[in-house]
Each structure stands twice: as C-alpha cells, then as structure tokens.
Amino acid sequence: MDNILFKPVKIGKYELPNRIFMSPMTRSRADNPENKATPLIAEYYEQRSTAGLIITEGSQVSPQAAGYINTPGIYSAAQVEGWKLTTQAVHKNKGHIFCQLWHVGRMSHPDFHGGNLPVAPSAINPHDHSFTAEGFKDTVTPRALSIPEIHGITQEFLRAAENAVAAGFDGVEIHSANGYLFHQFFTNCSNNRTDEYGGSHENKARFFFETLAAIGGAVGFERVGVRLNPSAHGFFGITIDKETIPTFEYIVERLNDYPKLAYLHLVEPMVPVDNVPYAEKEIAKHFRPRYKGKLIINCGFRFSSAIRVIEDDLADAVAFGHAFISNPDLVERIRHGIDWSRWDDKTFYTTGNKGYTDYPRAT
Numbered sequence: 001m002d003n004i005l006f007k008p009v010k011i012g013k014y015e016l017p018n019r020i021f022m023s024p025m026t027r028s029r030a031d032n033p034e035n036k037a038t039p040l041i042a043e044y045y046e047q048r049s050t051a052g053l054i055i056t057e058g059s060q061v062s063p064q065a066a067g068y069i070n071t072p073g074i075y076s077a078a079q080v081e082g083w084k085l086t087t088q089a090v091h092k093n094k095g096h097i098f099c100q101l102w103h104v105g106r107m108s109h110p111d112f113h114g115g116n117l118p119v120a121p122s123a124i125n126p127h128d129h130s131f132t133a134e135g136f137k138d139t140v141t142p143r144a145l146s147i148p149e150i151h152g153i154t155q156e157f158l159r160a161a162e163n164a165v166a167a168g169f170d171g172v173e174i175h176s177a178n179g180y181l182f183h184q185f186f187t188n189c190s191n192n193r194t195d196e197y198g199g200s201h202e203n204k205a206r207f208f209f210e211t212l213a214a215i216g217g218a219v220g221f222e223r224v225g226v227r228l229n230p231s232a233h234g235f236f237g238i239t240i241d242k243e244t245i246p247t248f249e250y251i252v253e254r255l256n257d258y259p260k261l262a263y264l265h266l267v268e269p270m271v272p273v274d275n276v277p278y279a280e281k282e283i284a285k286h287f288r289p290r291y292k293g294k295l296i297i298n299c300g301f302r303f304s305s306a307i308r309v310i311e312d313d314l315a316d317a318v319a320f321g322h323a324f325i326s327n328p329d330l331v332e333r334i335r336h337g338i339d340w341s342r343w344d345d346k347t348f349y350t351t352g353n354k355g356y357t358d359y360p361r362a363t
C-alpha cells in the first residue's frame with residue numbers, strides 16, 4: 001500500500017493525488033532580454049509534473065522587483081506567452097502548478113535599475129550580496145518607499161496574479177518569506193517606519209494584507225497561497241528580535257479571515273537557530289494550531305521525516321526543494337523506496353540544461 005504522502009489532498013479547488021510538492025526554486029534560466037520563461041524551463045517543470053503541486057521559482061512582478069540575473073518575470077505580455085509553454089506542459093501530464101510572485105525589495109542592486117536605488121520599507125542596508133550580471137556585489141542602502149508607491153506595488157502584484165491566471169497557472173503563491181519585500185516590512189531589522197506601514201504588528205503586515213486582499217479579489221482566494229519563513233535569521237539581512245515571532249503569529253492567525261485561501265506554506269528554520277534568542281525552533285508545531293486552513297511545510301525533509309510530519313498531523317503536504325532539483329521523478333522514487341540522487345549546487349543558477357534538465361530518472 002502507498003504511504004500517507006499518496007493520500008489525496010484538496011488545495012483550493014484542486015484534488016491533488018499526492019502530498020509531495022515542489023518547493024519554489026530560482027534557477028536563472030530566463031536568459032533572454034525579455035526575461036521570458038523558455039521552452040527549456042517548460043521542459044524542466046514538465047519533468048517534475050508528478051509532484052502533487054509545483055510552485056515555480058520566484059517570478060518578478062515588475063522590473064523593479066528583480067534582484068537576480070535571468071529570473072523570469074510575470075508582468076509583460078511576452079512573459080505571459082513564455083509561461084504558457086510551462087503551464088501547458090504540466091497540465092498535459094495532469095499536474096498542477098502555482099506561480100510564485102516575487103519582489104526582492106532591498107535585496108536588489110542599482111545595476112538592475114539603471115543606477116537607481118532599490119526600494120524597501122526603510123533606508124536600511126541588508127549588508128548582503130546581490131547576484132548581478134557582473135557577479136556578486138555588495139548590497140546598498142535602499143530608498144524608502146512612499147505610501148503611493150506601496151499602493152502601486154500592490155497593483156503590480158494584482159496584475160501579476162491576473163497575468164499568471166492568463167498564462168494558465170492554477171494559482172499564485174505570494175512570496176512573503178526569505179527576507180524579500182513583504183518580509184522586510186514584517187521585521188524591525190528592515191522596517192523602522194513611523195507611518196501606518198511600520199510599528200505595530202498590524203502596521204507591519206498592512207502592505208501584505210492589502211496585497212493579499214487585492215489578489216484574492218481579482219483571481220479568487222482559492223487560487224492564492226502564502227509563503228512565510230518566521231525563523232529566518234542571519235541571511236538576506238534578516239535578524240530576529242522579540243517582536244518577530246509575535247508578528248508572524250498575528251499574520252498567521254489573521255489568515256484565518258480568508259477561509260478560501262488555498263494554503264499557507266511555512267518554512268522550518270533554514271539555518272540552526274538553537275542559540276538565537278526569540279527564534280521559534282519548531283515552526284510546524286508552533287503554527288499548525290494557529291491556522292485552520294491547509295498547511296504546507298518545507299525545509300530539510302527526507303523520506304521518513306516527511307511521512308512523520310503528515311502522520312503527526314503537523315502539515316497537510318511537504319514541499320521538497322533540493323531533492324526535486326536532482327530527482328525529476330522524486331514522486332516515483334518515494335513510491336517505490338528508491339534512493340534519491342544528490343544535487344550539484346554549482347549548476348543551480350547557471351544557464352543551459354546542464355544540472356537542470358539532464359538529471360536522470362531512476363524509474
């Protein structure tokens with residue numbers, strides 16, 4: 001008999017055949033002037049279409065939202081056409097695919113913006129690195145967004161969500177994790193605003209909830225997922241303080257006001273936080289009781305830990321990242337108990353098919 005990861009699960013209005021989801025992963029193969037998803041990108045996702053749900057790599061909602069070279073956009077007509085190849089390829093195999101909507105905020109670099117500063121809640125340098133056409137460069141002090149600009153970015157997310165649906169995606173995931181724009185609003189290390197977008201939990205979450213409401217109103221909440229990484233610490237400029245986890249508790253509990261939301265996607269600590277004051281070490285355990293809808297959990301899961309987290313009812317599905325890079329047939333390998341191949345991190349962000357579509361199937 002198949003293990004519990006093969007128990008069907010309903011996400012939004014979709015009945016999915018398994019709980020083995022593909023985590024969003026930037027692969028930098030949109031190496032064309034329009035940053036358009038290519039036939040090679042479609043082939044990569046098609047190879048992985050037995051995943052219960054694929055969540056694409058982050059796709060920038062505007063030119064300003066980009067912060068890495070060769071990432072695919074979802075704001076222009078050409079990009080919508082490009083993504084259609086991917087959605088058609090995945091649907092041909094009866095798979096399901098959501099598009100991750102992305103704005104990197106202060107993680108970008110003036111090289112992407114004709115010398116202009118990247119934008120953020122506040123003018124605070126994350127002191128990290130941006131991956132530009134000339135290699136890694138130090139981040140700079142960004143420019144604080146005005147309130148009309150914040151409203152404008154909400155509109156860009158709304159249009160990107162509509163574009164995603166027009167491109168044939170089954171839904172969108174709002175990338176509000178990993179130190180990017182929404183996350184920058186959530187934390188004191190990146191947000192010292194004194195207007196209604198900073199200070200209290202409610203204010204720090206205001207931009208996110210305004211955007212969620214706009215997207216859900218346009219494409220339907222059952223097509224919208226949300227990704228959060230509450231215990232992110234020590235990378236991409238994010239540090240935790242005593243208000244961080246309470247802010248995430250506020251956000252997660254308020255997501256219950258959107259009962260049709262497709263899912264909440266949480267990430268366990270990406271780096272050890274045992275010695276980090278105020279960090280929450282067990283994300284699924286801490287947040288599961290606070291959220292009534294479908295929960296996807298991610299980060300570091302293997303065969304037995306994935307089965308356990310579902311059996312313990314701490315999540316409804318598990319998203320796998322690295323494992324899906326090097327195992328296009330991860331679902332079949334899990335079904336038949338076949339070993340997983342190791343990934344090559346040197347080809348994560350290169351161009352071409354090497355380390356991308358050339359990982360063999362075992363099945």
Ligand SMILES: Cc1cc2nc3c(=O)[nH]c(=O)nc-3n(C[C@H](O)[C@H](O)[C@H](O)COP(=O)(O)O)c2cc1C
Nearest residue numbers: 023024025026057058298299300301320321322348
């Ligand atoms: C190459 C690579 C690119 C990634 N890009 C994204 C991304 O675009 N959006 C995102 O939310 N997370 C991104 N992540 C994080 C993964 O989705 C996932 O959270 C992480 O790899 C941990 O899960 P795993 O242990 O199963 O790999 C990326 C990870 C890797 C390895």
